Amino acid sequence: MESSPRANFLEGRSLLTLVLVAAVGLSLVSVDWGGGLIHPGGMASAGRIFGSIFTPELSPNFLRIALDATWKTLTFAVAGVTLAVALGLPLGVVASGVLFREGRIRTISIVSARFLLAFLRSIHELVWAWLFVVAIGLSPMAAILALALPYSGILGRLYADFLNDVPQHPLAALRTSGASEFEVLAYGRVPMALPDMLSYTFYRFECGVRSAAILSFVGIQGLGYQIQLSLNDLIYDQVWTLMFFLVAVIVVSDVWSSFVRRNLTR
Amino acid sequence: MISYDPKTSVHTGSRLKISVPMASLLGFFVLATVSWASILLDGDSGFSDLFDSGTWSNVWDFIGQLFGRGLDRTPAFLDLSSWREALRLSLDTLAMSVVAIGFAAIAVLLTFLPAARNVAFGELSGNRSLVGAAAFHVMRGVFVFTRGVPELLWAMLIVFVLSPGILPGALALGLHNYGLLGKLSAEVVEDIDPRPARALRAAGASNLQMLLYGVLPQVLPQFLTYMLYRWEVIIRTTIVVGFVAAGGLGREFRLSMSWFQYDKVMLLLMCYLLLVLGVDLIAAWLRRLAR
DSSP: OOOOSSOOTTSHHHHHHHHHHHHHHHHHHHSOOSSOSBOTTHHHHHHHHHHGGGSOOOOHHHHHHHHHHHHHHHHHHHHHHHHHHHHHHHHHHHHHTTTOSSSHHHHHHHHHHHHHHHHHHHSOHHHHHHHHHHHHOSSHHHHHHHHHHHHHHHHHHHHHHHHHTSOHHHHHHHHHTTOOHHHHIIIIIHHHHHHHHHHHHHHHHHHHHHHHHHHGGGTOSSHHHHHHHHHHTTOHHHHHHHHHHHHHHHHHHHHHHHHHHHHHOO | OOOOOHHHHHHHOHHHHHHHHHHHHHHHHHHHHHHHHHHHTTSOOSTGGGGOHHHHHHHHHHHHHHTTTTOSSOOGGGOHHHHHHHHHHHHHHHHHHHHHHHHHHHHHHHHTGGGSHHHHTTTTTSOOOHHHHHHHHHHHHHHHHHHHSOHHHHHHHHTTTBOSSHHHHHHHHHHHHHHHHHHHHHHHHHTSOSHHHHHHHHTTOOHHHHIIIIIHHHHHHHHHHHHHHHHHHHHHHHHHHHHHHOOHHHHHHHHHHHTTOHHHHHHHHHHHHHHHHHHHHHHHHHHHHHO
16 A cells, blocks of 8 residues: 555545545534434433333243244244255356356356346345235245345345455366366355355344344344334333344344354355 | 464464364355255255246346336336436435435444443553443443444334334334444454553543544544445445335335336336445445545
């Protein structure tokens, strides 16, 4: 990295600083700071909500509900991520263009697969969930598909990048010994890219747990659904119990996934 | 890649390192099987509906309605005034995302320091203190909690206090991303080269001077990369937070869904995709500037 002692004012980092400050400033102006920012009685309900942190509902009946909801959320997350891997892997292989060495088919397949992946991941899983609930009805399948589509977009794109970014010399060695591009993929690229692919998949699993919890917003069973029910009934003690379950399951998957990732990529 | 040497594995424990991912992988497969089994055996999983012709005619119906089939007026996505309104909402949504990342960034810049292990336990500054250790655990706990609660749930809680609009959405997004960026930023500080800070210390620099000249220059580029990456994620999430915080595109999306105005849903989705694409491009441009 070289740095000229006296860069022009509107260049590189100075311009960047200016843009960032201006963006935040302009956006702060666009927020309506006038009266009515806080609900009448808003502070009181804030006190009640955050006061309940210390008195979560711990009756055995409710704990059973919370555990059941946690399990549902976890199963949706796992099912969604496995389906996302199943969809993302073939799409990623096509998008990386490693199956063809050159030619127009290669360009077309890369561009169309990358476009499809970008489309899938541009739309948030909750929006997908809502669309699926309208299209196929309120069922676990709607949740799983809603998770799987955007996640396959993210996974596929990264799989493609990982498959492209492997060291080229071993591949050349395989080619000179007569391997087809498919064999180069199976015996060269995949084994070398596998640690990165697995590690990122585990990271998405961690995100999937979080996402599965909020999918409940459109009426799918799980932790988010229970939280919404308790919020609607203004039973904040229950809300916090469920929140703690949610944070716990997220922290456990977080710890598990970062443990696996540390061991994989070292 | 470290090559596997059976002779040294006993001492370094690298045999363990190889088996941990395998065990986790196995565990994940078991979890996946159990999950799919419990979903599919539950009866009303909706899996069998996927092979039902009724479902599919529903799906086609819905897609047709998205594209404005069977409408006695111009579909919203072909109507100029609807576009103007939707683009105004898109600007609101964009402002929400910028305020959100702004809040998160300012909060992180004020609090990342005690959460870094090497700062908290005095490896950089040379003086250990109980306060530092306590602050470390408190800050890490705050990061875990704020990022553990998803944006949407923060928004649902915040609208109990703040009036609906851009601000509660931005706050909810900011809180969640604060925890995320805080953790990432603290880890960046933990990975820095300690030598510049130590040299400054040896030359008699104060703690503030060490921070300004020894730490910040090393970590700020990485912080910026993470912030731009989170901004790209935030813009995708604004619509979801808008469902409950009633700001921007999300509110209109929710209303149009409840009134079955699927042509308008289509228009909003188009604006949403434009926003996502635009933010990706701007973030890429800013990243080039930073280089």
